[in-house]
């Protein structure tokens with residue numbers, strides 16, 4: 001699956017929501033899904049970035065995407081319920097969700113983490129995914145082979161000093177994915193996690209300011225796993241965490 005090469009149009013007619021679609025890995029995934037025929041719903045907080053991705057997709061002649069401007073920090077249950085109704089009215093179903101948006105917070109000793117920073121990281125990285133997934137479950141079940149993909153990290157199953165709130169949020173993300181996979185084990189809806197591994201993005205540069213970005217894979221280079229988990233080739237996989245760059 002790391003070398004997965006999808007058939008052209010293997011995501012044709014799929015409706016896929018990508019969070020954090022304006023930058024980094026989410027931007028590359030949105031373009032990649034669209035290039036294989038998906039209609040991508042681009043969700044993010046910076047409208048200009050989303051519009052740029054939208055324009056790029058349209059210029060390339062891929063299916064016209066949709067834009068959902070939403071700041072996960074302030075979004076409420078009502079925002080997600082309204083979004084789910086709009087998706088159902090407009091598209092009739094939702095084939096996939098990639099929960100990709102997240103924030104790093106501060107890398108700092110545990111005893112220095114402020115309550116505000118902890119709350120913000122947990123709100124954006126965990127609670128928003130909980131509320132969004134809950135609101136979208138019905139419309140996802142209208143698809144024949146729904147796929148929900150969460151984004152973890154190497155610190156999502158092994159704690160690391162100074163990665164406090166972010167690491168805790170990624171453990172919670174893996175837990176959420178496993179709970180859902182178990183609950184929906186007898187349905188066609190599947191839940192998995194991707195750990196992208198060190199990838200050349202703004203978040204990585206913030207976490208490792210002294211690192212030469214050229215030593216890292218670009219988001220475009222890790223697309224096969226993201227494509228695999230949204231294509232019907234992975235329809236028998238649920239409850240797993242997939243590592244895009246195994247050591």
Ligand SMILES: NC(=O)c1ccc[n+]([C@@H]2O[C@H](COP(=O)([O-])OP(=O)(O)OC[C@H]3O[C@@H](n4cnc5c(N)ncnc54)[C@H](OP(=O)(O)O)[C@@H]3O)[C@@H](O)[C@H]2O)c1
Pocket residue numbers: 019020021022023024025026043044045046049070071072073099100101102103124151152153154195196197198199200201202203204
């Ligand atoms: N890059 C790596 O090495 C690496 C390694 C392991 C895991 N990951 C995970 O991979 C995912 C993507 O990371 P990345 O490196 O691509 O990060 P990134 O370049 O920082 O991009 C994150 C995206 O999330 C969006 N976002 C952040 N806060 C948001 C909010 N409150 N509401 C809506 N959107 C928000 C950002 O929007 P704006 O652009 O508008 O800020 C941006 O589009 C994350 O879940 C990250 O934890 C990355």
